[in-house]
Amino acid sequence: MSILCNAETRLIVQGMTGRSGTFYTDQAITYGTNVVGGVRPGKGGKTHIGRPVFNTVREAMAETSADATMVMVPAHNAAEAMIEAVEAEMPLIVCVTERIPVLDMIRVKDALNGSVSELVGPNSQGVLTPGACKIGVMSTADARPGTIGIASRSASLTSEVVAGLSAVGLGQSTTVGVGGDPVHGIGFQRCLELFMADPGTTGIVLVGEIGGSEEEQAAAYLKANRAAKPVTALVVGRHAPAQRRMGHAGTLSVFGSGSAASKNAALKSAGVCVVENVDDVAQAMAGTMAAA
């Protein structure tokens, strides 16, 4: 079992015919993802890497019964691509595009309000259900099917955590990159809701960063809904100089909120097992799983 995507998922790729669109669509197909088509305005009716191309998301959904889309459209058109998918009532939208203007993302969030769609990203490595479905740009070499769910703000650290978990025999149900941008789709809280409800997930890892309020929201949620499954968390940036801006745009904190110390304190008070170094995540998770 998993969240967001599985072996039944029927994926289309918006921007499939571009350079990275082609590269990652091909990788997804090789991994076993059921890619049923792509969207590229003006190229409808053609075939690209063995898959049909459509002019619009609506058309692609009507023809292929797609229920997920990966958006790999360049930044200046990415917001329109996401809004098109929302208006077509696409259940899952995963956007990996980096460097989308933040005011464009406000328009996207406005469109999402009250819609049926879940958005993951942008600036996300995507969603991976190991052995079943890859929607994104993450490396899959170390991922193994299993029961640990991961929600992460960092692509590179997700790879680290996945490798560490697999090495101690803990496979993953689904890994979700919530994205590094200040305004983005689903966050830690929504991931927790989904993982808690998923019978195939028995433990959860959160990989956080300084800045923003994802971790605080997750802590508040866990406090209000006592976790039935063990949660381990890592928040990086404990030693980042407070006044310098580092890392993702999302790490720009306003009015001093969002230090690693305050996030760790909030998570601990919600019963989360907090570790300080990425090397320690897998052992800690294995320990809490054994105790649970």
Place this chain on the structure above:
Amino acid sequence: MNLYEYEAKEILAQYGVPVPEGRSVMTAADAEAAAKELPGHKFAVKAQILAGGRGLAGGVELAPTPSKVGEIAKRMLGSRLVTVQTGAEGETVERVYVETAVDSRKDFFLAVLVDQALAQIVVLGSRNGGVDFEDRVAREPGIVETLPVNSDGSLDDTACDGFLSRLGIAGDLAAEARRIIDALVKVFRRIDATLIEINPLTLTSENTFSAIDAKVSIDNNALFRHPEFAGLASSAGGDEIEMQAQKDEINLVRLDGNIGVVVNGAGLALATQDGISDAGGKAANFMDIRTTATSLQVARGIGILLSDPNVKSILVNIHGGGMTPCDTIAEALALALAWSDRKVPVVTRLAGHNADYARQMLVDRGIPHERCDSMRDAISAAIARAA
């Protein structure tokens, strides 16, 4: 992109935000001449740097006469201003802004920014504006009032009235404040700002508002649709080396330690920094290589570290994935070391996509390096080599 104060004020004035009259100059003689042209009998001389914290670092001085303005400008121009936000090297003052000083009856704080969690533009205001505002907010978060902006850029009249009354602004002044807020929101949306901050928004002795200091940040990701900002001085400002790295698809922040770090991904970079600090070391930089960087670009980034005499060891900590396989970084490391005259010990820890291939590549090419298999070991080794 952060704008200089004088650039920010010019834009705000175009949208009808009241600012004191002023001139931006690059010589002491021009500063004195500017003061002679300005109205009033008292002047402020303000160092134009991109970092904040200027006021407390001596970057703003008042002068009673034009000749005094010239003296202050002479002292400021060419000096390096060190503030809490610049790092130890500080930022060179190449320009000063001379403006008519106003007498303040009360200082407010007013800002427009994006509330990340709400995905909404918000206006923040406080009746406790001034130089120590940020410290005060840290102690008393309750002194900040919030006004949400609708997605079409409009404001709810009732909410706005409430916001202004909580700031203690009433009557004719409330109408004037509303006009300023509307203008700020309009300019924010028009220029793709991520922050507009007026601190202080001063209520002058003549009972009018004036924006005494202004910070404007533009969304770098939206610059493609704002060619008008390409010519601004601030687009060429900031740390030259960090700007160069940006062009090479590398986010680089220079720090004051002695271990040069080469990392892909912001999260892994922060984790590396945490590990180094925990083990008693000090990083010379923060580096996040973007997935789109080529080996040539990464080589130039490593070259920046090698050319810094403070850097005593290089820690390469890479988790290959996506479009950055480990061999891209190994290739870059080989290039950078070949270009450099310095012999700096290199510690590598490679994992993920093409890690084995990259390790073999370094051996085959005879690149001197110490190979570690865990992050913790690599960090200890890099600290030992730098000592």
